Every structure is written in structure tokens, then in C-alpha cells.
Amino acid sequence: MTVTTLLPVATARQTRAGLRDALRGRRPALWAALAALVLDSALTLAGPVAIGRITQAVADHRGPSALIGPVLLLTAAAVAGALTAWAATVLLARVVLAVTGRLREDAVTSALAVPVDAVEAGGTGDLVARVSGDTERIADAASGALGDFAAAALTILAALAGLAALDWRFAVAGLLAVPLQAHTLRWYLRTSQPLYAAGRTAEGRRASALLGAFTALPTLRALRLGPGRYARVEEASEAAMSYEFRATRAATRFYGRLNIAEFTGLSAVLLVAWALVHSGRADVGAATTAALFFVGLFDPVNTLLGTFDTVQQATAALARVVGVTLGAPVSEGRPQASPGRPAEGIAVRGVRHRYGNGPDVLHGIDLDIRPGQRLAVVGATGSGKSTLATLIAGMRAPCAGGVTLDGVPTAGLARPGAPGNRRIVLVTQEHHLFPGTVADNLRLACREASDERLGAALAVVDAADWTAALPDGLDTPVGRGGIRLTARQVQQLALARVLLIDPEVVVLDEATAEAGSDMAQSLDRAALAVTEGRTAVVVAHRLSQAETADVVVVMENGRVVERGRPDELRAAGGAYARLWASWTYGR
Ligand SMILES: Nc1ncnc2c1ncn2[C@@H]1O[C@H](COP(=O)(O)OP(=O)(O)OP(=O)(O)O)[C@@H](O)[C@H]1O
Numbered sequence: 309m310t311v312t313t314l315l316p317v318a319t320a321r322q323t324r325a326g327l328r329d330a331l332r333g334r335r336p337a338l339w340a341a342l343a344a345l346v347l348d349s350a351l352t353l354a355g356p357v358a359i360g361r362i363t364q365a366v367a368d369h370r371g372p373s374a375l376i377g378p379v380l381l382l383t384a385a386a387v388a389g390a391l392t393a394w395a396a397t398v399l400l401a402r403v404v405l406a407v408t409g410r411l412r413e414d415a416v417t418s419a420l421a422v423p424v425d426a427v428e429a430g431g432t433g434d435l436v437a438r439v440s441g442d443t444e445r446i447a448d449a450a451s452g453a454l455g456d457f458a459a460a461a462l463t464i465l466a467a468l469a470g471l472a473a474l475d476w477r478f479a480v481a482g483l484l485a486v487p488l489q490a491h492t493l494r495w496y497l498r499t500s501q502p503l504y505a506a507g508r509t510a511e512g513r514r515a516s517a518l519l520g521a522f523t524a525l526p527t528l529r530a531l532r533l534g535p536g537r538y539a540r541v542e543e544a545s546e547a548a549m550s551y552e553f554r555a556t557r558a559a560t561r562f563y564g565r566l567n568i569a570e571f572t573g574l575s576a577v578l579l580v581a582w583a584l585v586h587s588g589r590a591d592v593g594a595a596t597t598a599a600l601f602f603v604g605l606f607d608p609v610n611t612l613l614g615t616f617d618t619v620q621q622a623t624a625a626l627a628r629v630v631g632v633t634l635g636a637p638v639s640e641g642r643p644q645a646s647p648g649r650p651a652e653g654i655a656v657r658g659v660r661h662r663y664g665n666g667p668d669v670l671h672g673i674d675l676d677i678r679p680g681q682r683l684a685v686v687g688a689t690g691s692g693k694s695t696l697a698t699l700i701a702g703m704r705a706p707c708a709g710g711v712t713l714d715g716v717p718t719a720g721l722a723r724p725g726a727p728g729n730r731r732i733v734l735v736t737q738e739h740h741l742f743p744g745t746v747a748d749n750l751r752l753a754c755r756e757a758s759d760e761r762l763g764a765a766l767a768v769v770d771a772a773d774w775t776a777a778l779p780d781g782l783d784t785p786v787g788r789g790g791i792r793l794t795a796r797q798v799q800q801l802a803l804a805r806v807l808l809i810d811p812e813v814v815v816l817d818e819a820t821a822e823a824g825s826d827m828a829q830s831l832d833r834a835a836l837a838v839t840e841g842r843t844a845v846v847v848a849h850r851l852s853q854a855e856t857a858d859v860v861v862v863m864e865n866g867r868v869v870e871r872g873r874p875d876e877l878r879a880a881g882g883a884y885a886r887l888w889a890s891w892t893y894g895r
Pocket residue numbers: 428663666669687688689690691692693694695696
């Protein structure tokens with residue numbers, strides 16, 4: 309079975325740094341929320357104090373007027389508590405929404421910037437699981453557990469201070485529960501932390517297996533490969549479920565042990581209360597207040613320890629989300645330019661490449677493409693043309709050597725947001741039509757382009773007629789849920805997008821049409837028009853595309869074996885001439 313290498317997971321330090329970054333500019337609101345929580349926790353003490361006083365008044369057989377003070381205290385504490393709780397909730401929600409929003413944005417931006425190789429190695433499902441499921445988990449935990457956790461911790465501190473204020477022996481009795489709780493928590497963290505981390509990874513694998521199966525559905529059906537693939541999905545699902553089951557079992561045992569700790573602490577407080585009242589060191593009212601303080605600890609202690617669960621899951625998720633931003637490093641080393649040569653245009657120097665642990669598929673390529681030059685790459689299937697095209701466009705970083713545009717590594721230029729990001733674009737054989745109208749599909753390249761500019765771009769790529777004939781012209785929905793377009797039409801839209809981006813360099817690796825067909829001629833014309841006035845690298849799947857190039861390079865088994873003008877190469881009788889002869893044979 310092949311082992312899939314997932315994207316990196318951030319270390320604890322990297323995760324903390326990611327969180328600090330997301331909190332930027334939100335600290336004042338966070339402190340204000342904490343202050344409101346402190347006040348709210350202090351006010352929870354008013355209830356037991358008032359009830360203690362009422363109990364004492366009854367024990368002393370005092371009249372109804374003795375109840376006025378405690379009742380007023382209860383009322384004031386209830387009103388003030390409601391106000392502080394409201395303020396804390398609103399302030400925390402503001403911080404949490406802003407921080408989770410920033411984390412999600414960073415994750416999506418980074419996900420789009422993850423180098424192609426890293427996505428291929430990890431599986432798209434893992435990436436999707438991180439930017440959707442994991443960010444969701446963080447947002448849920450932050451909006452619920454974070455406030456509960458802070459409020460519970462402060463309420464516990466307030467209750468312990470209250471117990472100590474009544475009599476230090478009450479506080480000591482209450483603290484007897486702490487070793488049991490600490491032991492329970494330590495056991496739980498040790499057991500559940502690895503379970504959650506492994507569980508999230510198993511979920512990532514399940515998402516990868518599912519997405520892989522859905523993406524390949526037509527092939528699976530055609531080749532009757534469904535049962536095999538189904539077994540893999542089932543295996544991944546069972547692994548994810550088994551982690552969930554083990555985590556639930558650990559949580560149940562955790563709460564059971566906490567109940568034992570509560571029983572121990574309460575018994576000790578009641579025993580101390582009995583002894584103090586019996587010896588005349590405390591009255592019944594103080595004993596009642598102490599017992600209520602301790603009972604009031606049950607919920608916050610359970611919340612505090614229980615939210616560790618959610619906080620842990622969110623921490624595991626946060627480490628995976630921050631991991632996306634770490635990605636695989638993009639090579640930014642200085643180009644190895646040949647001495648004495650200006651690094652103008654594209655320089656490919658000593659480029660070697662392999663996929664994963666496979667053999668080298670490019671064995672040291674050196675090329676210079678001058679500004680405005682049109683270079684065609686030809687060669688048999690598997691000779692390395694597409695690999696070279698993606699390296700030149702910066703979609704992958706080469707394993708050795710470098711590719712630069714005017715001295716800047718193209719792998720750096722390809723990162724979203726990098727300065728000069730739009731200087732170079734790649735049009736591949738994958739035709740993707742985005743859900744939306746024709747105009748939406750074009751404006752992905754240039755949001756503010758006018759209808760006239762869209763029309764002009766479509767005219768250059770030979771697509772003006774059919775787009776004008778659509779029911780709503782450019783506003784016609786196409787693709788899923790709209791009008792189905794042919795492969796040629798989708799390819800024309802892709803080429804029109806290049807015109808709207810208006811890059812200096814265009815790399816074309818598209819092989820949609822059978823040579824000689826109307827479609828091939830139309831696409832060749834469109835591609836030629838798009839490369840007009842730009843530096844162009846064209847992977848020529850049809851030799852007709854190579855004939856219009858300034859320079860042709862012929863590749864064989866990952867090496868450039870010939871280069872020159874197309875007419876010169878035809879006359880030279882070498883590799884290109886042989887390719888040309890077999891291509892034109894019978895044509
Ligand atoms: N993503 C990949 N993972 C592993 N190996 C790959 C990958 N892409 C290409 N290869 C291998 O690299 C070698 C060069 O492939 P490449 O696609 O660059 O050749 P090509 O000349 O463009 O072929 P074609 O004309 O069929 O597109 C081939 O042996 C191919 O099997």
C-alpha cells in the first residue's frame with residue numbers, strides 16, 4: 309500500500325506564533341473581556357453569602373426584617389452579574405470572530421499558495437480538510453469553549469478565595485479534591501492528546517480517499533474498479549471511526565473520575581463545617597456558605613477540565629491549519645547565471661527534476677529565452693516537455709538548478725501575492741470552467757475589465773461569434789448548471805483570460821485538438837495571437853505549432869537533444885526532421 313505524505317503539521321512554537329499573529333490588534337478587546345469575566349466571577353459569590361445569612365437569621369429566630377439585606381444583595385448581584393456576563397460575551401465574540409476570520413483567511417491564502425508538489429504528495433483531501441473541517445473546529449472551540457474556560461477558571465479562583473475568607477480550614481478541605489482532579493486530568497491529557505492528533509490525521513486520510521474516489525468516478529465505473537476503491541475508503545473510514553470511539557471512551561472515564569473527586573472534597577468540607585460549628589469557631593450561616601461555595605465549584609471545575617477536551621482538539625486543528633502556511637519551501641536561491649551573460653528574459657540553468665522518489669525525468673536542462681522570443685518544445689510522449697513547462701512557469705521548483713525571469717526565480721513569482729506574480733502565466737491541458745457566466749469566467753483574470761475589453765479578448769481568440777450567439781451573451785451561465793461548452797470553447801476562454809492578465813511571458817501546454825482538424829487550426833491561431841508581442845514557451849503537441857516558433861528545442865528522455873530555427877532543423881536531418889517526417893507522413 310502506498311503511504312501518502314500529508315502536509316506538515318506546525319510544532320507547538322509555530323502554532324503559538326500563528327495564534328499571536330492572528331491576535332494582532334485585538335489585545336485591548338481581549339483584556340476588556342477578561343476584566344468583565346473577573347467581575348462576573350466575583351459576583352457569583354453573592355448567592356452563597358446571602359443564603360448563608362438567611363440560614364443564620366432563621367437559626368437565630370430573627371424576624372423577617374433580617375432577610376432584607378441578603379435579598380437586596382441577591383438582587384443587586386443578579387443584575388450586575390447579567391450586565392457583566394453580557395459585556396464579556398459581546399467583547400469575547402468580537403475578538404473570536406476577528407481572530408478566527410483571520411486564521412481562516414490565512415489558511416485559504418496559504419492553501420492556494422501550497423506548491424503543486426506538496427498538494428500532490430498530501431492529497432487534495434487533506435488540504436480541504438484543513439481549510440474547512442479544522443478551521444471550523446477552531447472557530448467552534450473559540451466561540452464556545454474559550455469563554456467557558458476563562459469564566460470557569462476565574463469562578464474557581466473566586467470560590468477558593470471565598471472559602472479561605474470564611475476559614476482557612478474550609479479552603480484546605482476543598483483543596484483535598486485537587487490532587488484527584490490533577491491526576492485525572494494528567495491521565496486524560498496523556499491518553500486523549502495522541503488520540504485526537506491521530507484522529508484528525510485519520511480524518512484527513514478519509515477525506516483524501518473520498519475525494520480521490522469522487523474525482524475518479526468515471527474511470528472507476530468504466531474500468532469496474534469501484535469495489536477496490538470502496539475498500540480503501542472503508543478502511544480509511546474505519547480507522548477514523550475507531551479513533552472517535554476510543555476518544556469517547558476516554559472522555560466517559562474522565563468524567564466518572566471527576567465525580568469521585570467532587571465527592572471527596574464535599575465530604576471533607578462538610579466534616580470541617582461540622583467540627584467548626586461543634587467547637588463554636590463558625591456559625592451555621594458560615595458553614596452553609598462554605599458548603600455552597602464548594603458545591604458551586606462542581607460546574608466550573610467540570611467545565612474547565614471538560615473544555616480541555618475541546619481546547620485540545622482545537623489545538624490539534626490549529627497546528628494543522630498553521631501547518632498549511634508552512635507548506636513546502638519554494639526555492640528562492642539565486643539563479644546560477646552563466647558568467648558574463650546578462651540574466652535577461654528566461655534563464656534555465658542546470659535544471660534537474662524528479663517526482664517524489666522516482667527517477668530523474670529532466671537531466672540538466674540549460675536554455676535561454678530572450679524577451680519577446682517564441683520557443684517551441686517538441687518531443688515524444690514522456691520526454692519531459694510538460695515538466696519543463698511547469699518549471700519554467702514556476703508552478704514547481706526544480707530539484708536542482710534554477711529557472712529565472714530577469715534574474716528572479718520563477719517559483720517565487722508564482723506565489724499568490726508575490727511581486728511580479730502576473731508576469732508569467734501557464735495555460736495547461738486542464739480545462740477548468742468555473743461555475744458562473746462567461747463574463748465571470750473571464751473576470752477572474754481582471755475583475756474590473758469592461759464588457760468591451762472582454763469582447764476584444766474574445767475576438768482575438770476566435771470566440772466572438774459563439775459567445776455573441778449565447779442566449780444572454782456574456783451574461784449566460786455556463787458549465788455546471790448552465791450551457792455546456794465544448795473543449796475548444798473552454799480553451800478559448802482560457803486563452804482570453806491570458807489576454808486580460810496581459811503577462812510578459814506565457815507558457816502554453818495545451819493539447820486539446822487532433823492535428824489538422826478545424827478545432828486545431830482555430831486553437832493554433834488563437835494561441836499564436838495570445839503569444840503575440842510576449843515571450844512565449846509553447847509545448848508543441850502538434851508540429852504545426854512549432855513551425856511558427858523562433859526557436860525549437862527537441863527533447864528526448866529528459867534532455868534537450870537539438871535546438872534551432874524550425875526550417876534549419878528540418879534541413880539538418882536530425883531529431884526534429886525525423887519527428888517532422890513522421891508527423892507529415894500521409895497528411
Ligand atoms: N505528476 C507526476 N508524477 C510522477 N511522474 C510524472 C508526473 N508527471 C510526469 N511524470 C513523469 O515524468 C516524465 C515526463 O513527463 P512529462 O509529462 O513532462 O512528459 P511530456 O513530454 O510532456 O509528455 P506528454 O507529451 O505525454 O504530455 C514521464 O516519465 C512521466 O511519466
